[in-house]
Amino acid sequence: MCVILELLNVSHVSKVYGNKVLYKALDNVSLSIEQGDFVGIMGASGSGKTTLLNAISTIDPPTSGEVLINGENPYQIDSANLALFRRRKIGFVFQDFNLIDTLTVGENIILPLTLDGEKVSVMNKKLKAVAKSLDIEEILGKRSFEISGGQAQRSAVARAIIHSPLLLLADEPTGNLDSKSAKDVMELFESVNRETDVTTVMVTHDAQSASFCNRIVLIKDGRIFNEIHRGNSRKEFYQQIIDVLSLLGGDAK
């Protein structure tokens, strides 16, 4: 018997911004994501994608509703332990890479382990392994301004997965890359997802990048509008994504 574990559960989440003028950016969003899935979140600019990702990533609490990560509600954890929870259970990849330019690529990658007080020998072993699997061994001694955008994002992915998180979150990870580097980075996400089984949730505007996911959730005006699943062919999925985006309207590319 195959048991499917639910890694992430977003239940009736709403988010209202503002004090005097209120704006409902998320309106009763419910979403369940299985362990090991690779899910893309798409929608027009301003539809609430980043707000949803921030609620999932424990950065910004929802106004109402519940987020459960591996059965645990992060918003019920006190702030000191929440920082620890975030550092140990979640990996983040950002559009602008967020590498610290005073550190080498290698030092950037081991940062989550350094912050956790890991032993140097363990850090070096993990760094070696992740750099090998992501094919960035040759740039470990370089600084972020000495490498290409694609290499910077590979390094950021390495940093996001070195501590074997439960959940890998990415906000427009290919937004600053040319199409060749974007494809390389998405192939990397796909293989990391397949090989490590890390549940991955990515916000993207880009249909090509989205076609590497297994499932796409579309958001419109803060609500879930539709979702589509990938079959065997990435090319067909890409076309399906384009079609559904055209139904969605707005400026979703």
Ligand SMILES: Nc1ncnc2c1ncn2[C@@H]1O[C@H](COP(=O)(O)OP(=O)(O)OP(=O)(O)O)[C@@H](O)[C@H]1O
């Ligand atoms: N801190 C905030 N205060 C007030 N309104 C906000 C805040 N953050 C986002 N919003 C508003 O909430 C809505 C959703 O924003 P969000 O950033 O989640 O959209 P998005 O789908 O990620 O957009 P984009 O694709 O342009 O990044 C937008 O109308 C935005 O202006």
